[in-house]
Amino acid sequence: MASADTTKPASGRPYHHGDLRRAILTAALDVIAADGPSALSLRDLARRAGVSHAAPAHHFKDRTGLLTAIAAEGFGLLAATLRDASDLKDAGVRYVRFARKRPAHFQVMFAPELLRADDLELTTARALATDSLRGAGSGVRPEDFGVDARLAGVAAWSFAHGFATLLLSHNLEGAVGDKDPEEVFRTLAATLFRST
Template sequence: MSTERSYHHGDLRRAVLTAALDVIATHGPAALSLRDLARRAGVSHAAPAHHFKDRAGLLTAIATEGYGLLSTTLGETEDLRDLGVRYVRFAIAHPAHFQVMFQPELLRPDDPELLAARERTRSMLRTAVTGHGDDPAVGFMAAWSMAHGFATLLLSHNLDGPLEGRNPEDTFGALAGIMFRPTGTPSAG
């Protein structure tokens, strides 16, 4: 089924989102153009604006979708190490979403759907950090920084050499085990 035919069946929004994710994954969010996406979808250059209004609206929709996918990936676990592994798994599976979600200058900061999706995800992460350390806010920032930093380094290929073929999720799990060992627990080895 062609993209244009999908549009005629009411699927223009999804077709534009899919094309945008392809562009972002290949060239980054800076390369995104509604006119180019319309051409890819086989519709008039004004058609994507009907769903997204502008580039910021499209990127906000991508970020909102990304937070929903991240929440699903995180699932029901409250194990801090497992959450970090799942965070890295999300970044690997959805690199374009990951790139957009954490660039607030690209998004509509007051979009209610984005705010709700972001808060659901952050709440899941904050709950998992409770009980780790004296200050849950600091624990939240430490855990998020570690998972996000690892995922960012991984996606930008800065860990290709150090990983030496290791599974990124397993490697992150091992790192998290070292970093978030309960206080007073001796290291193994």
């Protein structure tokens, strides 16, 4: 069980918070999902968590640190989501599912201007996600795509990422309608990529 955070607020009395880091991350994800990363404020997150305005800095240093932690967590979750994908199509469906389930993570993960690019936790998690995606494409035959397997993986990732991004930004509502987006993606992928 996580130990209680006993950082002292401005009043000088310690507060007890079971897991302040997680509480701040959760509140930040709620803000990002509702209003985007630009709406994020450490002071507002501290107010939401009922702690001093300086408390979030104890865990994240600053806004960039918080966004970097969100991205690192997102890439770790994405790696776990992709780990057992049977092929590139399955990886694409899982990628779209991840984006739909975790839109705030997804927004931040692919906004490098908001992040500390050299953060070890971020670079490690990103490498794990990349390895999971490459693993899904390991059975790709160059003749299936007319390019090498690595470029086929880039094409599949671009397709899944583009579809997920358009879906989250509500640009596919007319085309997808009330259909399951994952099934729509699966159908589109089947028409674009032959089975491997």
